[in-house]
Amino acid sequence: MTVSLSHPALSAADPELAALVADEEQLQADTLRMIPSENYVSQAVLEATGTVLTNKYSEGYPGRRYYEGQQNIDPVERLAVERAKAVFGAEHANVQPYSGSPANLAVYLAFAEPGDTVMGMSLPMGGHLTHGWGVSATGTWFRGVQYGVRADTGLTDFDEVRELALKERPKIIFCGGTAVPRTIDFAAFAEIAREVDAVLVADIAHIAGLVAGDAHPSPFPHADVVSTTTHKTLRGPRGAMLLSRESKAKALDKAVFPGLQGGPHNHTTAAIAVALREAAQPSFRDYAHSVVANAKALAESLQEHGFELVSGGTDNHLILMDLTRNGVPGKIAAKALDRAGIVVNYNTVPFDPRKPFDPSGIRIGTPSLTSRGLGTDQMPLVAQWIDRGVAAAGNGDEAALAKIRAEVRDVMTAHPAPGLPTA
Ligand code: DSN
Numbered sequence: 001m002t003v004s005l006s007h008p009a010l011s012a013a014d015p016e017l018a019a020l021v022a023d024e025e026q027l028q029a030d031t032l033r034m035i036p037s038e039n040y041v042s043q044a045v046l047e048a049t050g051t052v053l054t055n056k057y058s059e060g061y062p063g064r065r066y067y068e069g070q071q072n073i074d075p076v077e078r079l080a081v082e083r084a085k086a087v088f089g090a091e092h093a094n095v096q097p098y099s100g101s102p103a104n105l106a107v108y109l110a111f112a113e114p115g116d117t118v119m120g121m122s123l124p125m126g127g128h129l130t131h132g133w134g135v136s137a138t139g140t141w142f143r144g145v146q147y148g149v150r151a152d153t154g155l156t157d158f159d160e161v162r163e164l165a166l167k168e169r170p171k172i173i174f175c176g177g178t179a180v181p182r183t184i185d186f187a188a189f190a191e192i193a194r195e196v197d198a199v200l201v202a203d204i205a206h207i208a209g210l211v212a213g214d215a216h217p218s219p220f221p222h223a224d225v226v227s228t229t230t231h232k233t234l235r236g237p238r239g240a241m242l243l244s245r246e247s248k249a250k251a252l253d254k255a256v257f258p259g260l261q262g263g264p265h266n267h268t269t270a271a272i273a274v275a276l277r278e279a280a281q282p283s284f285r286d287y288a289h290s291v292v293a294n295a296k297a298l299a300e301s302l303q304e305h306g307f308e309l310v311s312g313g314t315d316n317h318l319i320l321m322d323l324t325r326n327g328v329p330g331k332i333a334a335k336a337l338d339r340a341g342i343v344v345n346y347n348t349v350p351f352d353p354r355k356p357f358d359p360s361g362i363r364i365g366t367p368s369l370t371s372r373g374l375g376t377d378q379m380p381l382v383a384q385w386i387d388r389g390v391a392a393a394g395n396g397d398e399a400a401l402a403k404i405r406a407e408v409r410d411v412m413t414a415h416p417a418p419g420l421p422t423a
Contacts, residue, residue, distance in 0.1 A: 044278070084276055201223065300379075320349060330362045342386065
């Protein structure tokens with residue numbers, strides 16, 4: 001274990017914990033982090049999360065709090081709200097949800113009663129637990145009906161979605177998910193939602209940074225509510241926001257507080273404000289477009305190596321690889337790649353014959369490596385590492401994995417990560 005020089009107070013007070021943080025810094029510095037929902041935040045965002053704003057309670061909303069001493073907290077939250085509205089073109093923003101799942105739960109509280117029918121993409125097809133999937137509270141307290149993708153294209157079948165919506169008459173329709181490699185057609189979902197008088201919720205957690213940087217179409221004006229985390233492509237702290245039309249504002253605010261949560265995490269609100277300021281800069285637009293360019297270049301290189309990609313490629317930051325024809329289960333591949341310094345997650349693929357805890361695919365993405373300045377020229381090398389890593393996973397070649405690990409370390413050391421101490 002190494003002791004971090006960058007956290008002197010923590011190191012003195014709790015060397016054991018400080019050493020774990022230092023080890024994590026080292027790991028994040030010298031690995032190729034390819035989990036598509038992860039990223040590196042800036043030093044400014046990190047600093048905001050570590051401020052004394054964590055000391056303050058502020059139940060309520062700016063100007064309407066249940067605690068005194070809000071002279072600085074109210075302006076912090078107002079800044080975050082105004083920046084969120086500006087970046088996403090929203091009429092209303094609530095920046096208090098603790099994370100994505102509570103944000104989505106607040107939507108249910110606002111617009112449905114227990115037992116009501118709700119509709120979303122099924123988890124194994126690329127949706128999210130909170131879109132009405134059975135093991136989630138949203139699938140037990142509500143009646144979740146689920147759409148998927150077509151087996152032949154890997155794409156959403158809007159005839160199927162419409163048919164299901166007309167039959168089931170859901171109160172809420174969710175679009176978006178956690179393993180959707182293609183552009184989400186918000187207008188098509190909105191048309192269906194209007195037809196059955198459902199509230200359309202666009203969960204843009206994965207693509208929020210791409211929307212902010214104009215590298216994915218905006219869910220507005222199509223969606224009634226937009227739910228997003230702030231820590232994925234948006235490159236903010238771990239938190240969430242609910243954005244909406246004005247007509248939905250009151251119900252959402254009431255659902256978040258006092259419906260579901262107590263005091264907002266003001267240090268997180270501050271860091272969200274900082275991240276949104278960064279997202280409004282021209283350089284963030286470049287970042288968002290580079291994330292997509294890298295993912296497309298990587299998808300192409302992976303296909304040249306013979307890999308099968310769900311939907312045949314990507315339009316965004318995410319690639320879902322089906323390893324069935326490689327004969328290597330996703331979990332075995334993910335664990336071997338981890339030993340090679342390439343951090344991914346194993347994932348179900350649509351119509352997966354295997355179990356979720358031991359599925360056929362891996363999910364990869366380009367947000368983090370783009371934050372470190374890797375570009376399209378380096379994607380063939382990344383594809384080659386993945387190809388060699390999956391092959392080594394298949395034949396148990398630990399020496400090959402160790403060789404990739406050394407190569408990854410060399411390349412990543414030459415690309416310092418935002419927010420991490422430099423040697
Ligand atoms: N856990 C997130 C992801 O990895 O996509 C979604 O909540």
